[in-house]
Amino acid sequence: MRGRIDLGGSSYVQSMEEKTGDYKLNIRKAQRTNQENDGKASKLEAEYYFSALKKCEEIMAMNLTQREIHSLWAARRKACEDRIREISEELTPRKPAPPQMPTPQSASKPTPQSASKPAPQPEGKRVTDADNTEEGEFKTKNANPDVSAETIRSWYQRDLEHLRGFEDLVGMEELKRRLMDEAASIGWDRIDKDLQISPVQSYFLYGPPGTGKTTFINAFAKEMKEQGFQYIKLTGSQIHNSLVGVAEKTVTAAFDEAIDAAPCVIFIDEVEGVCANRSDSNTASHEKRLTNAFLEARNKMKNCGKRIIFFGATNHPSDVDPAMLDSVKLLYLPLPDEKARESYFQFVFRNIPPEDGFSFGEMAAQTDNCSYRELDMLVNAVKSSIKQQMIRDYKVLDEAGEVDQEKTDEAAHEALSSGQVKLSRELYEMKLREYPPKDKSGVFESLKAFDNSLAGMG
Ligand SMILES: Nc1ncnc2c1ncn2[C@@H]1O[C@H](COP(=O)(O)OP(=O)(O)OP(=O)(O)O)[C@@H](O)[C@H]1O
Ligand SMILES: [Mg+2]
Numbered sequence: 030m031r032g033r034i035d036l037g038g039s040s041y042v043q044s045m046e047e048k049t050g051d052y053k054l055n056i057r058k059a060q061r062t063n064q065e066n067d068g069k070a071s072k073l074e075a076e077y078y079f080s081a082l083k084k085c086e087e088i089m090a091m092n093l094t095q096r097e098i099h100s101l102w103a104a105r106r107k108a109c110e111d112r113i114r115e116i117s118e119e120l121t122p123r124k125p126a127p128p129q130m131p132t133p134q135s136a137s138k139p140t141p142q143s144a145s146k147p148a149p150q151p152e153g154k155r156v157t158d159a160d161n162t163e164e165g166e167f168k169t170k171n172a173n174p175d176v177s178a179e180t181i182r183s184w185y186q187r188d189l190e191h192l193r194g195f196e197d198l199v200g201m202e203e204l205k206r207r208l209m210d211e212a213a214s215i216g217w218d219r220i221d222k223d224l225q226i227s228p229v230q231s232y233f234l235y236g237p238p239g240t241g242k243t244t245f246i247n248a249f250a251k252e253m254k255e256q257g258f259q260y261i262k263l264t265g266s267q268i269h270n271s272l273v274g275v276a277e278k279t280v281t282a283a284f285d286e287a288i289d290a291a292p293c294v295i296f297i298d299e300v301e302g303v304c305a306n307r308s309d310s311n312t313a314s315h316e317k318r319l320t321n322a323f324l325e326a327r328n329k330m331k332n333c334g335k336r337i338i339f340f341g342a343t344n345h346p347s348d349v350d351p352a353m354l355d356s357v358k359l360l361y362l363p364l365p366d367e368k369a370r371e372s373y374f375q376f377v378f379r380n381i382p383p384e385d386g387f388s389f390g391e392m393a394a395q396t397d398n399c400s401y402r403e404l405d406m407l408v409n410a411v412k413s414s415i416k417q418q419m420i421r422d423y424k425v426l427d428e429a430g431e432v433d434q435e436k437t438d439e440a441a442h443e444a445l446s447s448g449q450v451k452l453s454r455e456l457y458e459m460k461l462r463e464y465p466p467k468d469k470s471g472v473f474e475s476l477k478a479f480d481n482s483l484a485g486m487g
Contacts, residue, residue, distance in 0.1 A: 044091065048084050052105070055081035059112075070116040078116070082109035083409075090239065090402060090467060096345065100266040103299060107264050111183070118188055169286060175275045176282040184283065185290075186260040189251040198248050199376050199401075200369035201241065204360065208232075208249055212256075215292075215336050222334075229331045231339040233300070233354060235346040235479070236362035237472045239402025242342040243298055245362065250294040253338070259293040261286060265302025265343075273315045276303070277322035284326035291335035300341030301348040309348070320350050331356065344472065346479040359483070364400055364469075367393045373401065377408050381415065384451040392457060399466040407464040414456055419444065 059077035066074070085106035092098040167185075172178040186192075195205050211230055221228050234242040250260040263283055268276050280303055287295040297303060304323045305316040312320075330337060341357065343349060365373060371393035383389060396404060423444055425436035444450050 041091070045088065048088050048091075052081050052084035052088070055084065070119040072116075072120065075113050075116040075120075078109045078113050082106050082113070085109060086402065087406065090406070096348075100269075100299065100302065103264070104266055104270065107267065114188060114191075117191060121188070121190075169289070171282045171285045171289065173278060173282065175272075175278045180279075181282060181286055184261045184263055184286065186247075186250065186262050189247075189254055189260065192247045192251050193244060194251050195248050197376075198241065198245065199373040200365055201245060201362075204245065204362075205249075209252070212249075212253060212338065215338070227331055228335065229333070229337045229339065231327075231331070231357040232341075232360055233346075233349075233357040234340065234342040234360045234362055235476070236344065237364055237400060237469055237476065238344045239400030240362040240364055241401050242344075242362050244401075246294075246296050246298075246340045246342060249340075250296065253294050257292060258336075258338070259290045261290060261293055261295045263295075263297050265297055265299040265304070267302075269302035269316075269319070276315075276319050280319065280323045281326045284330045287337055287339075288330055288333045288335060291333070291337050293336075294338045294340065295330075296340040296342070298342050300353070301343045301345045304341070304350050304353045306348055306350045308351075320352075324350070324352055327353075345475070347475055347482065351482075354483075364398060365404070367397070370396050370399070370404065373404055374408075377404075378452055380445055380448075381412075381450055381452045382448060383457075384453050387452070387454040387457070391454075395458075395461060396466070398469065403464065403466050407460055410460045410464055411452070411457060414460065415450065415452070419450060 055077045059074045062074040085102045088102045167182040169181050268279050305312045307317045374389040374392045419441040423440040425433045427433040
């Protein structure tokens with residue numbers, strides 16, 4: 030079912046127009062800021078891109094079942110993300126490259142398993158091991174006339190500092206434990222060889238939108254970086270939108286790059302964009318060729334004998350070719366349950382306690398059927414109102430009677446740090462009425478159909 034499910038008729042159109050207008054305005058402001066700053070990156074420019082990114086997310090959330098619109102805005106969100114990352118790289122002084130590949134023993138946060146795990150050895154076929162470190166000039170042998178070295182370079186996620194780690198992710202404990210356990214089973218090269226086990230691990234995360242698939246994999250890659258794993262990330266919709274023929278070469282280059290970069294995590298988000306179901310009558314012939322190229326390249330990777338962890342993620346699992354599902358571990362990410370939502374509120378409002386007579390538990394009880402993304406939107410709206418209120422409450426005027434921004438900021442900070450600012454039930458419930466959870470019946474129908482098809486396959 031591909032019908033629009035969230036907002037009806039004119040309110041949908043009006044809301045889309047408003048949000049699109051806001052998005053464009055923020056992009057224009059970001060570009061103007063960059064021009065006025067002689068082409069140099071700035072925090073303000075990043076803030077405009079961040080606001081634009083938020084609009085993309087809101088529009089994506091409004092179009093959960095409108096695949097083309099959703100993909101378009103996902104690509105726009107990705108472009109904003111990329112620019113924010115570039116800005117943060119430009120503004121952050123670079124760290125010196127590590128002298129050698131860190132071993133689990135030298136990692137600052139060893140996993141319980143790492144103590145008994147063999148140290149990873151440098152893998153074979155890199156151009157040179159030093160080339161693709163943070164400082165080194167990027168080199169790759171996988172560039173071709175259609176897929177430039179620059180494009181391949183952009184797949185490497187190097188600055189993971191700004192990404193959430195496992196400790197910043199609420200809930201998902203079972204999944205975290207499972208993945209870290211399985212990661213610890215990588216690196217036993219001699220045993221793998223003796224038992225003829227492929228060290229390549231493959232996972233397929235699916236579930237409703239906004240449940241943390243992308244966030245979880247980013248966080249996992251961040252954990253694995255400490256064990257010397259590189260992180261390569263691509264988006265299926267971007268590859269899908271490239272020219273016919275180029276998309277196939279891009280997919281092949283991506284898996285070849287993962288082989289050369291091993292040990293590495295490779296993540297293809299919105300994987301249905303590169304691995305469309307070939308038995309679906311709506312799948313065009315060029316999409317079927319892309320699926321073939323994808324499966325061929327992935328098989329090559331699977332048999333390469335190197336330490337690679339592959340992730341695909343989607344909220345349209347029925348659109349993915351069944352051949353992809355044969356050799357991956359399927360992981361379902363549900364909407365957060367009440368307990369997870371309570372932990373979430375505790376985490377995000379850790380410095381804004383609820384007023385007397387109100388609790389995180391009550392907030393959780395009122396947000397059934399909300400995804401993490403929807404909770405984020407609600408929380409952002411609540412925090413914005415609190416901010417406005419704090420600016421009014423802790424206003425400090427200068428001699429001319431104007432607001433002294435620095436002193437006001439300081440006073441508000443003091444109030445927040447000393448627990449004086451409270452979250453009121455009234456504000457929370459008002460924002461909840463403005464940001465109710467979207468209708469997800471269409472999404473659940475499609476996920477149920479997928480689960481049924483899996484049962485049929487089994
Ligand atoms: N476990 C979590 N704890 C706290 N916040 C989370 C968690 N998971 C996700 N989030 C928040 O929810 C937002 C949406 O998550 P994310 O984009 O990873 O979802 P997704 O499942 O990949 O969605 P989509 O299917 O639309 O791609 C993130 O920006 C993140 O801030
Ligand atoms: Mg995602």
